[in-house]
Amino acid sequence: MAIFRHARSEGPAYFATALERKSIAFTLIPLDEGAKVPSDARAFSGVAFMGGPMSVHDELPWIAPALELVRNAVRQEIPVLGHCLGGQLMSKALGGEVTRAKVKEIGWGEVQVQDNAVAREWFGDLERFESFHWHGETFSIPPGFTRVLGNAHCANQAFALGKHLGMQCHVEMTEDLVRSWLKGGADEIRKSAASAGVQTPSEIERRIAQRVEALHKVADRIYDRWISGLSRGS
Numbered sequence: 213m214a215i216f217r218h219a220r221s222e223g224p225a226y227f228a229t230a231l232e233r234k235s236i237a238f239t240l241i242p243l244d245e246g247a248k249v250p251s252d253a254r255a256f257s258g259v260a261f262m263g264g265p266m267s268v269h270d271e272l273p274w275i276a277p278a279l280e281l282v283r284n285a286v287r288q289e290i291p292v293l294g295h296c297l298g299g300q301l302m303s304k305a306l307g308g309e310v311t312r313a314k315v316k317e318i319g320w321g322e323v324q325v326q327d328n329a330v331a332r333e334w335f336g337d338l339e340r341f342e343s344f345h346w347h348g349e350t351f352s353i354p355p356g357f358t359r360v361l362g363n364a365h366c367a368n369q370a371f372a373l374g375k376h377l378g379m380q381c382h383v384e385m386t387e388d389l390v391r392s393w394l395k396g397g398a399d400e401i402r403k404s405a406a407s408a409g410v411q412t413p414s415e416i417e418r419r420i421a422q423r424v425e426a427l428h429k430v431a432d433r434i435y436d437r438w439i440s441g442l443s444r445g446s
Contacts, residue, residue, distance in 0.1 A: 213231075214260070215260045219263070222265075223389075224262060230432060231439070257290070260293040261278065263346070268301055282302050283305050290443060292377075295379055295383070296346070299351060304351070309352045310351050311351075317347055319409075320416065322364075325339055325340060325360065326359050326361065326362060328360070330358040333437070335360070342423060343381040346382065357371040369381050383430060394413050394416060
């Protein structure tokens with residue numbers, strides 16, 4: 213399977229750990245280093261897109277091919293997974309819209325599992341959990357997909373259809389990744405401090421080990437469900 217990285221600071225992190233635990237081989241495709249987007253998803257058993265500080269509306273050379281790859285994969289029922297920017301790419305590719313969020317979110321925040329059959333397929337009896345957030349844009353739910361997660365600041369936190377899942381929140385976080393983002397994003401946090409959805413660095417680091425451990429349990433459920441849909445291939 214293939215994992216597309218859009219920024220060196222936003223690698224697969226715990227997602228890679230989950231894949232390795234299941235002995236799932238993956239190829240990391242670093243678009244931030246100029247790697248090309250394949251045109252045919254059949255080369256892979258699944259495709260996953262990580263986050264990034266850019267917008268799906270930016271004029272970057274890999275965005276249009278990435279959107280087409282998402283459509284190509286869905287047409288061929290090859291599982292697609294999106295984290296934050298990856299979820300926004302999925303939404304735009306599949307007929308949704310990506311717009312500026314009313315409330316920027318940075319830090320920990322509860323999300324609610326929606327009360328529908330599709331959400332139950334992915335989350336079982338889980339009703340809510342605390343996830344990590346770092347976004348200033350949001351997506352709409354693409355036609356044919358179902359909202360499976362939402363929260364007070366962002367109604368659309370995830371959508372799903374069959375083997376495909378797009379998320380606005382970050383379930384791939386590790387302690388090291390959180391601290392790395394805090395260091396690299398310190399200016400953004402200061403400039404966004406007035407937002408009701410932005411936490412201080414000290415709050416983000418409070419109980420970080422316990423928060424990450426709890427998030428990993430949710431991520432395991434999500435990743436196990438997605439991995440179960442992988443087709444045979446690389």
